[in-house]
Amino acid sequence: MRIEGSVALVTGANRGLGRAFTRALLDGGAAKVYAAARKPESVEITDPRLVPIALDVTDPLSVAAAARLATDVQILINNAGVTRSAGPALPDLEDARVEMETNYFGPLTVTHAFAPVLAANGGGVLVNMLSVLSWIAFGNTGGYSASKAAAWALTNATRVLLHDQGTQVIGVHAGYIDTEMVAHVEADKISPQSVAEQTVAAIEAGELEILADDLSRGVKSGLSADLRELYPSVA
Ligand SMILES: NC(=O)c1ccc[n+]([C@@H]2O[C@H](COP(=O)([O-])OP(=O)(O)OC[C@H]3O[C@@H](n4cnc5c(N)ncnc54)[C@H](OP(=O)(O)O)[C@@H]3O)[C@@H](O)[C@H]2O)c1
Numbered sequence: 001m002r003i004e005g006s007v008a009l010v011t012g013a014n015r016g017l018g019r020a021f022t023r024a025l026l027d028g029g030a031a032k033v034y035a036a037a038r039k040p041e042s043v044e045i046t047d048p049r050l051v052p053i054a055l056d057v058t059d060p061l062s063v064a065a066a067a068r069l070a071t072d073v074q075i076l077i078n079n080a081g082v083t084r085s086a087g088p089a090l091p092d093l094e095d096a097r098v099e100m101e102t103n104y105f106g107p108l109t110v111t112h113a114f115a116p117v118l119a120a121n122g123g124g125v126l127v128n129m130l131s132v133l134s135w136i137a138f139g140n141t142g143g144y145s146a147s148k149a150a151a152w153a154l155t156n157a158t159r160v161l162l163h164d165q166g167t168q169v170i171g172v173h174a175g176y177i178d179t180e181m182v183a184h185v186e187a188d189k190i191s192p193q194s195v196a197e198q199t200v201a202a203i204e205a206g207e208l209e210i211l212a213d214d215l216s217r218g219v220k221s222g223l224s225a226d227l228r229e230l231y232p233s234v235a
Pocket of ligand 1: 011012013014015016017018037038039055056057058078079080081102106129130132173174175176177178179180181182
């Protein structure tokens, strides 16, 4: 699908990768971008084509209200996400629930509300922001990995379910992206702009999956190997 002239909605658009998605869509010539955020007043980009709207992905009433307002959406980017897990222990139950509520039930709620909108506008495109951690867990990322694995499974099911209404469903996997979420991590990081530009290109090319960096490409290609290769500490 062409970005030029399209209408898009990005969740978590106020900062981090969501802001980069919003910028890339505007730079690509989108006619309108709904910048959805828990606090729409925190959206800093100014552009006459930008429409800040309130949307908390964990609040079904807020999602439904956004879907009633943004009835012209053709490209939906489920970007909003959180990470709460930290430390070498099993995930704290409350933190794991917040991650599952936001990273799995969030995109599911938004997809429920907007799938009919996409259908009414010709099928369109649904992008789910996943992670390399959909496929691999490190000791301190158990709850987040579980939520992103669930979101990956949801992405695959949604791709099949929405195929007949003509919706292109893209899963985006990346390792570390240089945003506040991983500011505390010392590692090679890809820029949010790069992930956003790859996503815009994939939308236009009709692709189904983006492996945005070497880490996600390496882990995906290693999935068929003996598990001890992915988890050397248990070898
Ligand atoms: N950074 C990485 O290394 C990395 C790697 C792979 C995948 N990802 C994924 O990429 C996406 C964007 O992450 P990021 O790196 O940009 O993180 P970030 O800088 O922490 O930004 C997270 C965004 O999600 C929003 N958000 C959180 N909970 C929300 C809710 N309940 N409803 C609506 N918005 C909510 C935040 O809004 P507020 O300002 O209101 O908090 C913020 O806009 C996430 O899905 C994340 O899991 C990130």
